Amino acid sequence: xAEEGEVTIVGAGARLEGNVVSAGSLRIDGNVKGQINxxxxxxxxxxxxxxxxxxxxxxxxxxxxxxxxxxxxKAHLARGGRIEGNVTSKALVVEEGGxxxxxxxxDAGPQPGSPGGQTATQAASQAAAAKQxxxxxxxxx
Numbered sequence: 001x002a003e004e005g006e007v008t009i010v011g012a013g014a015r016l017e018g019n020v021v022s023a024g025s026l027r028i029d030g031n032v033k034g035q036i037n038x039x040x041x042x043x044x045x046x047x048x049x050x051x052x053x054x055x056x057x058x059x060x061x062x063x064x065x066x067x068x069x070x071x072x073x074k075a076h077l078a079r080g081g082r083i084e085g086n087v088t089s090k091a092l093v094v095e096e097g098g099x100x101x102x103x104x105x106x107d108a109g110p111q112p113g114s115p116g117g118q119t120a121t122q123a124a125s126q127a128a129a130a131k132q133x134x135x136x137x138x139x140x141x
Contacts, residue, residue: 007040012047026056028063046080059089061098075104 006024010016014030025040028048036042038056048063055070062078067085069075075089079097088105 012045020052044081046078 008022008024008026010020010026010028010030010032012029016030016032017034019035019037020026020032022036022038022040024038025042026036026038027043027045028036028050029045030047031049033051036050036052036054036056038054040056041058041060042054042056044050044059044061044063044065046062048065050063051066053068053070054065057071058073058075059069059071060076060078061069061081061083064082065084069083069085069087069089071087071089073089074091074093075087077083077092077094077098077100079095081095082099082101084101086103086105087100088107090107092104092106094100
């Protein structure tokens with residue numbers, strides 16, 4: 001198990017192809033192609049070029065990234081960074097000068113007061129559909 005604050009670094013001259021797994025955080029300064037799984041955060045520095053699917057706690061992109069990002073917390077696109085692909089996160093921060101081409105899926109998880117994670121909008125949509133079908137205004141949640 002990685003110690004608190006441990007960071008694995010893929011250096012500027014490094015080229016990796018395949019699966020990268022880190023028990024802690026990961027900083028990429030070089031080129032990576034494949035899959036990246038980190039128990040901590042993933043940071044792509046300005047000189048990095050990454051074509052991969054990333055799963056991590058949080059991610060920060062200052063270099064060039066192509067693929068899918070799935071994080072439990074925050075995805076951050078820094079000035080000069082580029083993301084081509086989909087981002088699933090609780091929060092997405094795009095700094096001025098960052099380029100994002102893809103889809104952002106804000107996954108906040110179940111909200112307090114909404115049974116089973118169903119939002120009020122989803123419940124209203126179900127009610128409207130039921131009304132159109134001539135069913136009573138009850139919606140199973």
